[in-house]
Amino acid sequence: MSRENVLVSAAWAEENLNTPGVVFVEVDEDTSAYDAGHIPGAVKIDWKQDLQDPVRRDFVDRDGFSKLLSERGIGNDDTVILYGGNNNWFAAYAYWYFKLYGHENVKLLDGGRKKWELDGRPLDKEEVNRPATQYQAKEPDTSIRAFRDEVVDAIGKKNLVDVRSPDEFVGKLLAPAHLPQEQAQRAGHIPSAINVPWSKAANEDGTFRSDDELREIYGEAGLDGSKPTIAYCRIGERSSHTWFVLRELLGHSDVKNYDGSWTEYGSLVGVPVEVGPGKEARA
């Protein structure tokens, strides 16, 4: 897998803001960032309002995704460039989600909003209206999405990569430290999981580390490249970042994102939970 197929640089993006067939999409949980200034011409997708079913805990269905992209003016043949805040967490989640529904040409803006802002590149508040399309989503590709039973079955067999911070992994924190810690679920991690925080894969400015650095990080952590891998975090967006690294940058063939993640697993009755630092790299 070549980086050029899945990532664009901020410099490339700025040169291609008006290129026909290229659509910039900002994805955030809190879209007030978009409203206060976005990449010129970019449309927005709200992680919660647009991508989650309003009643059940699940994605919008195939028709719902088709409707969303049609309304945003995104065609099946467009090259979609995703970016966002939080070090591209939600943009990476959207990338995985676009792949799940079969969109062919989708890439991440390396470094997301952070790199763009630190570079001092342009943002504006212009309202963006693209003509509606007739988007047709494909059947969901569940070869990249893990569900809970599969995760329980994977204990001690597949690579389980917990991408949360070390303090969340050991059970000291229940959520990332910008969020209040009062939560319903138990603390800890899935037994046999290795802890490779998503942030290991990123530079301080939010861009991805080099392929050589990434291979070394996951190799040292004990990821067995010959086995299937399931990545998880708290709600599935940081693990999308790691899913992107393992499958799209490093080219591992069987990598799933467990979007239920700790908010589901840590609430299940009767499943094993491990607290503390976990075991060192497993053979």
Added chain:
Amino acid sequence: MSGCGAPQQTATLPANVDAGKEVVLTGKVLAAGEPVGGAFVRLLDATGEFTAEVVSSPEGDFRFFAAPGSWTVRALHRAGNGEATVTAEGPGLHELQVSVA
């Protein structure tokens, strides 16, 4: 299900947060003594590992919900970078300032 995005960064705590239970690290990002908004403020644990990141408010405010221990707060801004450390013994508000240059 709540997401992973940061709540609004303000100098006062949201009404639903109990400072008697939470270890709150809060403060301002300053450049040449003046508050700066739009800085990327990252919380690093005692080993230097990334724990969280927020964007400072227009008044320069940031806030983290941590655990007892030693923490480093590092800010990145177009005006420059900077960091400060804090040791939190227990729950309550722990204030610090980060100057970028």
